Amino acid sequence: MGLYNILLFIFIALWQPTMQYILLNKFYGNYQNQLRTQNELYSGKYKYEIKTIDMPVDHFSFSVPDTFKLRYLVNNTWQIKKDAPIFFYTGNEGNIENFAQNTGFMWDIAPEFGALLIFAEHRYYGESMPYGNKSYMDLNHLGYLTSRQALADYVDLIQYVKSKPEYKYSPVIVFGGSYGGMLSAWIRMKYPHVVQGAIASSAPILQFSGVTECEAFVRIVTSDFKTAHTNCPKLIRRSWNTIINITSSDKGREWLADSWKLCQPLKNSSDVQQLMSYLEDIYINLAVVNYPYEANFLTPLPAYPVKAVCKHLTNQSLVGTELLIAIHKAINIFTNYSSETKCLNLNDSVPQLGAVGWPFQACTEMVMPICSDGINDMFKPRSWNLDRYINDCMKQYSVKPQPNLVCEQYGCKDLSTATNIVFSNGLMDPWSSGGVLQNLSSSAVAVIIPESAHHLDLRSSNANDPYSVVLARKYHRFFIKKWIQEYRDKNKIY
Amino acid sequence: MGLYNILLFIFIALWQPTMQYILLNKFYGNYQNQLRTQNELYSGKYKYEIKTIDMPVDHFSFSVPDTFKLRYLVNNTWQIKKDAPIFFYTGNEGNIENFAQNTGFMWDIAPEFGALLIFAEHRYYGESMPYGNKSYMDLNHLGYLTSRQALADYVDLIQYVKSKPEYKYSPVIVFGGSYGGMLSAWIRMKYPHVVQGAIASSAPILQFSGVTECEAFVRIVTSDFKTAHTNCPKLIRRSWNTIINITSSDKGREWLADSWKLCQPLKNSSDVQQLMSYLEDIYINLAVVNYPYEANFLTPLPAYPVKAVCKHLTNQSLVGTELLIAIHKAINIFTNYSSETKCLNLNDSVPQLGAVGWPFQACTEMVMPICSDGINDMFKPRSWNLDRYINDCMKQYSVKPQPNLVCEQYGCKDLSTATNIVFSNGLMDPWSSGGVLQNLSSSAVAVIIPESAHHLDLRSSNANDPYSVVLARKYHRFFIKKWIQEYRDKNKIY
Numbered sequence: 001m002g003l004y005n006i007l008l009f010i011f012i013a014l015w016q017p018t019m020q021y022i023l024l025n026k027f028y029g030n031y032q033n034q035l036r037t038q039n040e041l042y043s044g045k046y047k048y049e050i051k052t053i054d055m056p057v058d059h060f061s062f063s064v065p066d067t068f069k070l071r072y073l074v075n076n077t078w079q080i081k082k083d084a085p086i087f088f089y090t091g092n093e094g095n096i097e098n099f100a101q102n103t104g105f106m107w108d109i110a111p112e113f114g115a116l117l118i119f120a121e122h123r124y125y126g127e128s129m130p131y132g133n134k135s136y137m138d139l140n141h142l143g144y145l146t147s148r149q150a151l152a153d154y155v156d157l158i159q160y161v162k163s164k165p166e167y168k169y170s171p172v173i174v175f176g177g178s179y180g181g182m183l184s185a186w187i188r189m190k191y192p193h194v195v196q197g198a199i200a201s202s203a204p205i206l207q208f209s210g211v212t213e214c215e216a217f218v219r220i221v222t223s224d225f226k227t228a229h230t231n232c233p234k235l236i237r238r239s240w241n242t243i244i245n246i247t248s249s250d251k252g253r254e255w256l257a258d259s260w261k262l263c264q265p266l267k268n269s270s271d272v273q274q275l276m277s278y279l280e281d282i283y284i285n286l287a288v289v290n291y292p293y294e295a296n297f298l299t300p301l302p303a304y305p306v307k308a309v310c311k312h313l314t315n316q317s318l319v320g321t322e323l324l325i326a327i328h329k330a331i332n333i334f335t336n337y338s339s340e341t342k343c344l345n346l347n348d349s350v351p352q353l354g355a356v357g358w359p360f361q362a363c364t365e366m367v368m369p370i371c372s373d374g375i376n377d378m379f380k381p382r383s384w385n386l387d388r389y390i391n392d393c394m395k396q397y398s399v400k401p402q403p404n405l406v407c408e409q410y411g412c413k414d415l416s417t418a419t420n421i422v423f424s425n426g427l428m429d430p431w432s433s434g435g436v437l438q439n440l441s442s443s444a445v446a447v448i449i450p451e452s453a454h455h456l457d458l459r460s461s462n463a464n465d466p467y468s469v470v471l472a473r474k475y476h477r478f479f480i481k482k483w484i485q486e487y488r489d490k491n492k493i494y
Numbered sequence: 495m496g497l498y499n500i501l502l503f504i505f506i507a508l509w510q511p512t513m514q515y516i517l518l519n520k521f522y523g524n525y526q527n528q529l530r531t532q533n534e535l536y537s538g539k540y541k542y543e544i545k546t547i548d549m550p551v552d553h554f555s556f557s558v559p560d561t562f563k564l565r566y567l568v569n570n571t572w573q574i575k576k577d578a579p580i581f582f583y584t585g586n587e588g589n590i591e592n593f594a595q596n597t598g599f600m601w602d603i604a605p606e607f608g609a610l611l612i613f614a615e616h617r618y619y620g621e622s623m624p625y626g627n628k629s630y631m632d633l634n635h636l637g638y639l640t641s642r643q644a645l646a647d648y649v650d651l652i653q654y655v656k657s658k659p660e661y662k663y664s665p666v667i668v669f670g671g672s673y674g675g676m677l678s679a680w681i682r683m684k685y686p687h688v689v690q691g692a693i694a695s696s697a698p699i700l701q702f703s704g705v706t707e708c709e710a711f712v713r714i715v716t717s718d719f720k721t722a723h724t725n726c727p728k729l730i731r732r733s734w735n736t737i738i739n740i741t742s743s744d745k746g747r748e749w750l751a752d753s754w755k756l757c758q759p760l761k762n763s764s765d766v767q768q769l770m771s772y773l774e775d776i777y778i779n780l781a782v783v784n785y786p787y788e789a790n791f792l793t794p795l796p797a798y799p800v801k802a803v804c805k806h807l808t809n810q811s812l813v814g815t816e817l818l819i820a821i822h823k824a825i826n827i828f829t830n831y832s833s834e835t836k837c838l839n840l841n842d843s844v845p846q847l848g849a850v851g852w853p854f855q856a857c858t859e860m861v862m863p864i865c866s867d868g869i870n871d872m873f874k875p876r877s878w879n880l881d882r883y884i885n886d887c888m889k890q891y892s893v894k895p896q897p898n899l900v901c902e903q904y905g906c907k908d909l910s911t912a913t914n915i916v917f918s919n920g921l922m923d924p925w926s927s928g929g930v931l932q933n934l935s936s937s938a939v940a941v942i943i944p945e946s947a948h949h950l951d952l953r954s955s956n957a958n959d960p961y962s963v964v965l966a967r968k969y970h971r972f973f974i975k976k977w978i979q980e981y982r983d984k985n986k987i988y
């Protein structure tokens with residue numbers, strides 16, 4: 001169980017908007033188990049103090065007097081002067097320790113800037129539970145899980161730290177990846193007097209209705225597979241009907257369960273649907289974590305795992321059982337790279353960071369449409385059906401998704417007043433579909449990283465990093481320096 | 495009962511932070527009566543449709559499913575084209591019809607711009623009661639009276655209007671005076687993708703702890719009186735001890751009650767304190783509404799009423815009963831200009847717009863410190879005592895004031911990222927103490943109006959307007975034109 005095991009939690013959380021759509025009901029499991037699993041899995045390379053701060057459950061009314069302890073991590077090893085820069089990670093959907101361990105970029109550059117490091121946990125994740133083990137009990141308790149409340153938590157925490165004379169004139173730079181990157185961008189937009197600049201990596205702030213085509217996401221996944229081998233997505237696309245045809249008979253289902261070493265039999269078409277959803281998740285996951293170096297996740301993966309998968313899917317003439325045997329070999333890269341798994345358990349969904357809270361966020365604010373047409377992508381055709389989505393959420397949480405809320409609250413189409421934000425996106429990352437890929441203004445800029453998957457730039461430096469990632473980190477440092485200098489000039493701090 | 499009668503409601507609301515401090519307990523009266531009085535007093539010059547829109551009581555959580563009807567007024571008389579500019583008044587603490595009737599500037603310029611006019615009522619005021627007649631019952635119901643919820647109401651309403659194809663590319667310009675001006679500035683800062691520009695008149699967004707000296711407000715009041723006559727504030731300052739000395743005996747209290755034609759006797763020193771607070775309120779009120787033309791408020795006033803008052807307070811040698819007789823003549827300008835009042839009823843506090851809700855806002859977000867030293871101003875010395883303030887609020891509402899909340903949420907000291915806002919302030923207006931008096935950026939500018947009292951520039955054009963007010967309105971129109979043009983250029987609307 002190493003560092004990378006934990007990383008999987010982070011990445012998997014990022015697929016959730018997709019998975020949430022595809023597998024809405026899969027996630028509403030036993031959250032207590034999930035939490036336990038997360039905590040047990042943690043072990044870390046970087047060291048920090050763990051602190052808490054009292055937070056109001058509701059920042060926006062005076063009707064709820066409840067408070068809770070928000071957890072945050074602090075490291076002041078590199079802080080040598082008064083008014084040191086504060087590097088602040090805006091935690092996303094998971095245990096903050098995982099983010100601290102997997103945002104090596106902040107640790108890498110802290111010495112150069114003499115920065116104080118703070119990692120703030122997102123409410124309703126990790127150990128920052130507003131109502132303890134009742135937090136997820138019902139809407140009364142869970143309803144304060146919103147991005148706007150989380151931003152207000154971070155603002156309060158920053159103000160608290162800056163209330164100490166030592167940090168009175170400390171410039172604050174926020175960092176975040178994925179949903180954490182969305183929070184980084186938004187906190188700068190909404191509270192520019194509190195935060196001097198933001199590195200928002202792989203932040204799909206445009207992955208919303210009416211802004212981004214819902215097909216975009218799976219087309220990038222498909223493109224990653226096509227780049228690995230031109231026949232790869234064709235064979236995956238062909239496999240869906242092959243699976244349906246072969247599993248239409250008892251004998252076919254038996255054959256597939258046996259051939260793929262499933263732990264349970266495929267009893268009916270519903271089991272077959274579950275299998276296909278499982279496959280889709282795997283393909284998406286592979287594209288998201290398509291990293292340039294071998295990584296030991298919960299399931300260890302080779303460098304560029306999509307390429308490794310597609311090595312088995314090059315022969316254009318594969319059909320029928322031969323095709324399915326090849327598919328099995330391919331997904332083995334993901335499910336059994338270490339050859340330790342005895343059988344493939346479809347009910348054994350990969351432990352997920354945010355598995356508890358994200359489905360609720362996806363059912364309220366974070367309605368991110370994803371769809372596929374099966375023609376321009378390698379997935380089964382699946383339209384974006386908002387009515388069904390709303391129905392599912394109503395059933396699950398008695399809450400009505402608000403697909404326009406994010407764009408109304410934070411803006412999507414007109415972000416021209418944004419300043420001091422770097423939006424970095426890897427073009428291999430499916431989530432770049434909803435990223436900011438063009439400069440918004442002279443100081444809110446887009447950094448495109450052609451060879452990067454999901455927020456690789458926020459990870460610690462690695463010998464195998466492609467040059468475009470190395471370059472992106474140089475951009476980040478350039479802008480961080482500039483924002484700090486501007487702040488100091490304005491406040492006459494030398 | 496004329497147009498100006500209503501105006502008094504607006505202005506009096508603006509004194510409330512002061513009055514709230516000075517007379518905290520005076521305001522917690524029968525709010526139902528206040529509401530009735532407001533409604534009865536309304537009669538209008540401008541015409542509009544009255545509409546409502548369903549609003550969530552709580553925009554920032556999913557735990558409160560309640561909705562209510564927010565009232566707004568619409569006039570489309572001058573709208574001649576698709577995508578007409580929307581001039582949107584961000585209602586403050588009172589019945590929105592009063593603001594519509596007293597923001598003549600918007601009506602004056604609507605034809606020139608072909609604009610749609612909208613006036614939105616602030617929640618918990620007028621008829622926009624989230625919980626009907628239970629809205630003020632307790633903290634559970636009242637706690638959603640916050641500026642941030644109000645801004646979210648306005649954002650929702652604007653988005654609703656713009657969801658109609660006719661207004662899809664309508665630029666939105668917001669207007670507001672005093673607290674309404676604060677809301678106008680803040681909505682542009684927080685939602686620049688929704689609002690293209692803001693005219694924030696007499697908006698004391700800096701009248702908060704640690705930003706503005708608490709003495710500033712009363713010094714401007716004093717300066718207005720000094721400008722009228724150099725001896726005027728000296729005599730007012732002298733009068734406090736004179737009142738205390740003379741009323742220290744039964745005979746003296748009888749004399750004063752008789753001489754000033756009070757409706758009730760001055761039974762004890764507490765009654766005397768009430769009298770002095772009443773006087774302080776009058777002096778502040780006079781400075782705020784120190785308008786260049788005769789105005790028929792609840793109590794009719796002459797042009798430049800401060801000058802009229804000070805005509806009686808020029809003789810430096812006035813002392814004792816002679817001084818108090820002169821003070822009585824002076825305040826008669828305010829209390830009895832029409833010579834209809836038979837006796838002066840200290841319990842008859844002037845009907846106040848916002849009398850119900852503002853004390854709660856002042857006890858939560860809007861903690862605006864005001865104090866006097868009695869040396870550099872003409873008032874009784876009164877320190878700013880936050881502890882006492884907090885105690886009073888705790889007693890009254892079971893709520894703890896948050897003196898730093900506004901600056902944390904909206905920013906005070908660093909507003910350099912603000913764009914497309916005109917902050918206009920009259921230098922005769924005591925509230926300019928907390929106004930933005932210097933440009934924040936090239937497009938967030940300060941317009942100083944030397945000869946103006948409280949947001950005179952938002953009133954309809956008048957032959958007696960000083961030139962500086964005429965000029966300020968030209969600035970407003972220049973910027974409004976510019977913002978509309980920039981929006982249209984960006985969206986290619988010609």
